[in-house]
Amino acid sequence: MRKDRSVAALAFSAVMLGACPFARAADVTPERLKNPEPRNWLTHHGDWNSHRYSPLTTINRGNAGKLKMAFAVAIGGSAGNENLTATPLVDDGFLFVTDAWGVLYKIDARSGVAGPIVWKMDPGQQ
Numbered sequence: 001m002r003k004d005r006s007v008a009a010l011a012f013s014a015v016m017l018g019a020c021p022f023a024r025a026a027d028v029t030p031e032r033l034k035n036p037e038p039r040n041w042l043t044h045h046g047d048w049n050s051h052r053y054s055p056l057t058t059i060n061r062g063n064a065g066k067l068k069m070a071f072a073v074a075i076g077g078s079a080g081n082e083n084l085t086a087t088p089l090v091d092d093g094f095l096f097v098t099d100a101w102g103v104l105y106k107i108d109a110r111s112g113v114a115g116p117i118v119w120k121m122d123p124g125q126q
Contacts, residue, residue: 039056039090044086094108104120
């Protein structure tokens, strides 16, 4: 069940990204964190006020029911409890997510049809 939610969270992020144009990556500064661009999700709840709300309008009540999975990315290893445990961060088309073991993944979701893992960092907490 948790693995399904992990895939669903990544898939939802991919769908959201597919509707957004991307610009060249910028440094993450306090100003960007305070006023994030609409296409990016730079903090845990979207902004420092924890609004958990996207200002994007491409997906709305009229078309939300037509959303479908754009792609899925397998993260983690072979243990049954490995899943997405945090809100994915998004910066200019790249997803940053951690699995249950604390491994950090950078996923290139800019194409909207695939999500190759660009790199991963394993802190060795197993």
